Structures are given as C-alpha cells and as structure tokens.
Amino acid sequence: MTSYELPVNLLIADDHQLITDGLSKILESEKTIGEIHTANNGREAVDKELINDIDCVIIGYKHAGVKWIGSH
Numbered sequence: 001m002t003s004y005e006l007p008v009n010l011l012i013a014d015d016h017q018l019i020t021d022g023l024s025k026i027l028e029s030e031k032t033i034g035e036i037h038t039a040n041n042g043r044e045a046v047d048k049e050l051i052n053d054i055d056c057v058i059i060g061y062k063h064a065g066v067k068w069i070g071s072h
C-alpha cells in the first residue's frame with residue numbers, strides 16, 4: 001500500500017468553467033485537499049502543473065492544442 005502526504009494539492013483542468021468551478025467548490029471543504037488550482041485549457045494546465053506543487057490532476061478528456069501523452 002502506498003502512503004501519501006496530506007493534504008493533496010490538485011489541478012482541475014477542463015474547458016467548461018462550470019466543471020472547474022463546481023469541482024473546486026465541492027472539494028475545497030475536504031480536509032485531505034490542500035491547494036486547488038484550475039485551468040481552462042490544455043496549455044494553461046501544463047503551465048500551471050510546471051510552476052505549482054501539484055500532486056494530482058483531474059482533467060477533461062479533450063483539450064484543443066495539447067497532446068496529453070508526452071506533453072512534458
């Protein structure tokens with residue numbers, strides 16, 4: 001079993017603002033969640049992941065302009 005350091009910092013990336021806002025609102029009260037970052041497109045998601053201490057990414061399936069596999 002893997003142990004994780006808490007709280008977990010998240011990046012929520014989706015091109016639908018309703019999704020990023022809704023998930024952020026739901027998760028912000030969780031004790032195991034630290035910082036929540038959001039991105040509205042693929043390029044912004046990659047940039048935020050590179051400059052922030054992100055532990056987990058919740059990402060929409062499709063983002064224009066970014067190929068997720070091997071995006072680093």
